[in-house]
Amino acid sequence: MDVDLLRPGTVPISPDTILWFEFLLNPSLLQKHLSKSFPDPSPTDLIIKFMTINSDQKETEPKTIDVESNDVKSNGTNKWTHRNLALKILSLKVAAYLKWDLDVLEKKLPLPIQLTLLQDLFYITADVAVEIPTIPEFFMETASDQLLFTLVLYYRWHLRAIICRALSNKQPKQQLLHIPGTQESTYVPPGIVDDIIRKLETHIPNSVSALNDILQMIDIKPKVLSFDTFQMLTEDSTEIKQNWENMYLVNIDEFKCQIHYDLAMFHLLREDYQEAKRHIKQAKELYSNFNPAEKLMYCKVQKEFLDGCCLACEVPLEEVTLSLTQRLHASIKDQYTNILQILQADNIFREIPQVYRDNLELDVQGGLVNRKFVVARDLLLQIECLNLVRKILDDSIILGDYITEIKAAGTKGLDVLFWALDNVLDKATIMDKKRISRYFLYLVNTADIEGLASKLFNNSSYASLFDEAELTILQQATISDEVEIPDLLLHNDWGIPSVSFIQKARIEVFELEQKLIESYDSHVIHETLILLDGKHRMKPLYHVNGCWELPIPLQSVVMTLPRGFLQDYSYVLLAKSRELVTSKNFDGAIELLKVLDKELQEHVKSGGSLIFKLCKLVSWECLLVEIWKCFQAWPTTSVCDVQSMIVRSKQCLGALQASDQLIPRQEVIEYCTVFLLNIAEWEYLTSLEKRWNYTEFAAAISSVCQDIVKYKGTRKFPRDAWDMILTAFGPTRDQSQKRSSSGSNSGSSSSSRDVAASIALTLTRLREPMVLTVVISLLARLRNILRDESSLELHTQYLSLWPAGVPNANSYNIRHIGELLFQLLTQALKYYPCNVPWLRLMGDLNFVLNYYESAMRYYLEAIMIASDLFSQPIPRTQIDDLVYRRMIKCCAHLQCYTQAAVLCQFLEEVDYSLAFKMAASDQKSCVAADAMDAYYHCIWDTTILEYLIQLHTKRGEHHRKQLAIKVIGLLELNSNNNEEIQREAANIRKAKFLRALAKQYVY
Known part of the structure; x- marks a missing residue:
């Protein structure tokens, strides 16, 4: 079992173990620990631990500390508790022990912790609370030595943070830090890091200007805060007193060399090569004056990197033998x-x-x-x-x-x-x-x-x-x-007159047709068609390639055009655009359609209504391809001009409702409708005339989404969407059935089939989260009603919005509805993999279908996201007792009875009878001995452990008995801890157990 060196009451305590609060009680322990060859935890791990304890745990002692008044005047609004301030000083002492090496701190500490560390340093040295990057304006000429050190360190860190973020290829993964000996992780979501970097970007000119000003200062005598500068608080401390006399002086050349180097690296990143060259040249000159035998106290520049920057900036290197x-x-x-x-x-x-x-x-x-x-x-x-x-x-x-x-x-x-x-x-x-x-x-x-x-x-x-x-x-x-080779064999001139090869016209036509098939360049296609136009072809152009097929409305209009170049050009570009769409090359397809549209626009005046009609159809085809491209890139919509697509989609649907205009083909109408549904144009869709199945269903779903946003799911919604689903997937009815609320006769068999087909197609094209949530809840509710078994119900959001029963329930195909729900959930999780309600519902669906291992995987994924990778308590609003009971049943069906027994503790009220039953069912464990040890150490309920001791005694299982006795002894050892610490220990055991389950079922 892992040993947490910094958290008490969780593991067997070794005599060599130092608990985190002992560093507060005995300050000499910190230097003793850090001076070890390989301190465990490492210095950076200690900083993380001190800061996370400082921010995560509630402070119980009311004592506060006033800051000293002999430096910058305090704003008087910040009072730190005794323990919080002591932990801050501990973190700063460790950073001083590391010589404030930004290379180490940037690599080992998450960005938010780096930022907090610097804010604490400002508070200690300047007696002012700052919110980086917004810091007060200081006068560096009159600043104290400690404040000047803090300012330079901050400005250097500011530029280096921008560089690190720009050069990092796997930043989100690097933010997952695991402290050796602990069971929790410090995870920083990428969005938080990006937000910090965005704020830092706005203040870059201030840091660059300040560092340049510092380089121009003549009488500067830089000093560095040492380990002994920071004085630990005692139980009698009433103010902060640091020993500023313990700062040590550093070489001014060393100080400036480091600043020049950091500025050069930043300017290289921003491709400002003249400034980079100026700074790297001065850094090189200063570095060349250093004695190689002496260890540098402040400058951390490595010669190899400095030489590389010199080569990049074309700064000559003296006496260097190039490879x-x-x-x-x-x-x-x-x-x-x-x-x-x-x-x-x-x-x-x-x-x-x-x-x-x-x-x-x-x-x-x-x-x-x-x-x-x-x-x-x-x-x-x-x-x-x-x-x-x-x-x-x-x-x-x-x-x-x-x-x-x-x-x-x-x-x-x-x-x-x-x-x-x-x-x-x-x-x-x-x-x-x-x-x-x-x-x-x-x-x-x-x-x-x-x-x-x-x-x-x-x-x-x-x-x-x-x-x-x-x-x-x-x-x-x-x-x-x-x-010697005869001269006759060396030449081909044997007195026979040469006959020039004459290409037949059919071969030339064939080569041009092959060129036409292979090319997707509109200019090449244009030139090839002009050449073919003068040839005598045996077959029409649309028979050249059997794969060139157009939708019937398009083909009928194109074939109605007068035979000639324009007809061939239109047919080929339309066919090739569809070819490019099948290979997901949407940009190429759009380009071909725009070229054709431009060509047709030049013939509109002379071509009459037929050319105008084809122009409209081509523009709609272009819109359709843009919608496909948008759906392919979802949830990223920045690749498309969404606002233009919204306007054109509405115009397209408007043409549908105007009977005197050209009507778009059905596929275009369907995609325009579902596109507006996914872009949340719900108000427009509800106002459409409901003459078409696809617009009727989209309007019904839009109405539900509007009401959810408006009333937060507290009222019943119109039954249109529910009735359409029942019509689509219900039994075939006769012509006398009542009309739906929209007024359309949905009772006929053909109409029912049409509705089912259009709804099934619409479901595969849904992307917007609220729309997906509504449809998923609708299908889940319908399946619950048809299954009519409370122990196998599906649970998700907004189930109460839909009716509680359906007539003639036995006539519905529950398997078809379950498969459709499974397909829709899979699609939704593809675009939004961190949606906890959907993951839980997918677990429920697998559970009721008896896919227990898959159900465990989805339940654990939901818990991982809800608990931020097990680092936070699991919210009961998202993961309740029903989930845990189903996980217990899954483990039981998979014959993992020990896991099931441990999960019984997760219930709001521990189900001891179920836990004892699971423990007793484990006749012969298939779990490895070390895994069994880990599972037993995850039990914190003494009643379950006492039962296990009796059970193993009865069965003669001595190893398990001793293991249970050992664990219960640890719990009794820590029983003197207060309720908060015991709760924290239980949370750690929970996280450890769930992490072990995730390794088995998820990873």
């Missing part, structure tokens, strides 16, 4: 100066990663092809040969067209290859020479490079690489190279 990799990058930056010498040296030392050399080769090749720069004629071939040599020596797999390039260069290619090899041959090892000879033999046998074999055989340096058998092979290859 080959650095020289390579410098050469690339300097238009490939001395690049060949660098590669030759690397073939000997082999320092540069191969990927850099491959990229160099590709960059030069691309630059020459695109004519971006001019280099020596043979530079690319020389680089390729040097890279080939490096790969031969590394015994790497050789990919690329090296041999093709060498053969294409003729004798020049061989000369360059041997030039590249000559540089390394003298310094090559035996293994290197073996690899070179093996590769040359491979080339002689397979590559057929003219003159290679003779060049190897006649050069003594290379001939020495081969043995006698290999030399024989080279000699035979040399003879083959010298055999």
Whole structure:
């Protein structure tokens, strides 16, 4: 079991354990603890603990402390309790022990705790309570030594906090800190961190200006607060008295070097390179004056980072030997100066990663092809040969067209290859020479490079690489190279006149059609169609690709256009936009539709009503694609112009209700309606004429949402939504059924099927949280009524809004409704995974379907979110006894009886009979011994432990009996603690147990 070194009354206490309040009673213990080789808890963990105790626990002692009056005058509104102030001083003493090293504090402390620590420092040194980043205006020329130190530390931290946030790729994960030996975590939600950073951003100019002013101060003598500066309070203390004489003086150059470096890093982040260069240059000059043998007291700049900043800002470094990799990058930056010498040296030392050399080769090749720069004629071939040599020596797999390039260069290619090899041959090892000879033999046998074999055989340096058998092979290859080939075989001019190849028209048309199918560029499509327009095609354009299909309303209008370029252009762009939509390339689809709309606008005057009609249809298609894009990116709606889409959707639905206008096709109407529903345009939807199933259902749901927002769920709502669901999923009825409240005849079988289909489609497209909540509660209520079993009811928000019964309940398909609810919940949790009521409902749904392991997972996820990762008490308003009882039943069905027994304690009133039953059912535990130990230590109810002792005694289970006795002994040991501490201990045990369950069922 883990030992919490800082919280009493939770674990067996070791003689070496120091409890947090002992640091208050005996101040000498802090330095003794921190001076250990590996103090556990670490210094930063101590700071977190002192501050969280300070903020989380209620202060019981009424004693307050007045601040000293010999410094800055206090505002008189802040009175700290004795213990709170003592804990603040303890935190500051630990920070002083760490030499105020911001590198350590930024890495180990969450951002809010860093901020609080600085606020406490202001309070102690300046006797003023501040709310960072809004701090009073201080005059640094007249500020005391301790206040000047605090101001500089704050301004440096301010800039560094901005840098850390900008450079951090996994900031939310870094904010989850676990203190060794404890069971709780200090979790900072990303939103809080972002809010702090936003506030800090507004005050950046003040910190930059202040640090620059400090650098200009001439008579400054900086001092640093030491560990002994801070004086602990005693039980008789009535005021704060710090020993400012215990501050130590630091070198002014060291002080300014650190400030210059921090400013340079900030300006680099903001891409203000001139200011960054100025500061890094001065930091480098100051740093060069330091004695390397002496340990710096204030400056924490590392030479490697300083040199890196100098390189980034083009500040020259004296007497620095650059590595080959650095020289390579410098050469690339300097238009490939001395690049060949660098590669030759690397073939000997082999320092540069191969990927850099491959990229160099590709960059030069691309630059020459695109004519971006001019280099020596043979530079690319020389680089390729040097890279080939490096790969031969590394015994790497050789990919690329090296041999093709060498053969294409003729004798020049061989000369360059041997030039590249000559540089390394003298310094090559035996293994290197073996690899070179093996590769040359491979080339002689397979590559057929003219003159290679003779060049190897006649050069003594290379001939020495081969043995006698290999030399024989080279000699035979040399003879083959010298055999004369008849001139007739070297030329294709045999006196036969050449016949030019004449392409047939059908082949040309086919190639243009293929180009049309492959391209999604509107300009290329335009040019291709113009070329095709002059050809004699055998089949219509819309038969070119079988995948080009348009909705019937669109296709009928396009095919009514006069045969020609405009008809083909409209058909292809519409079809290709739909192709792009299927691949989720919504931006490309919208671009094609806008190009078509622009083209049609130019023909509106001359094309008459048909072109105008197609323009309207294309604009609606563009709106539909934008809605799809919005739904795809949900819940992020910033990728779309939502306000424009709202206006256009309303215009589209307005055209539907105006009988004298062109009517949008049904899919467009459905998506416009559900889009307005998701954007919370509920008032508009309720005013629509309810002639269509999809608008009627959207209006009914909108009415419910409006009333919830207005009346907070305290009144019954209109039955329209309820009646539509019953009509959609109820039994088929005859024509004589009564009309719904909207006046439409919803009784026919076909109408019922239409309503069911439209509602099912609408449900899959819902995104807005309130809308989802209403529909989920409606389906959950209907399922509860149809199941009619109180022990298997689903629980969620707003269930009481709906009726308590339905006629002819046996005629409904409860399985269909359950599947629809499951699908809707899955969809809702995809967009809002932290919704506790939905997670609980998903747990309930799995529970009633007998999926007990999945139910446990969702219940635990709901508890994790409700308790902020088990760091806060679980709110009873969200997780009540019913959830715990269902978790107990899940554990029982999964034969995890020990877990079920422990969960019985979570009930408002412990169910001892159920706990005893679960404990007795555990005949043979399948839980590992260490896990059993952990579970027993999570029991805080002595009655359950006493029963376990009797049970294990009766069964002869000695290990479990001793374990239960040990745990009950610990509880009795801590029985003298007050009620608050006992409650806190129970909460810790709860969190530990739930964390263990989460590891089993969630992670």
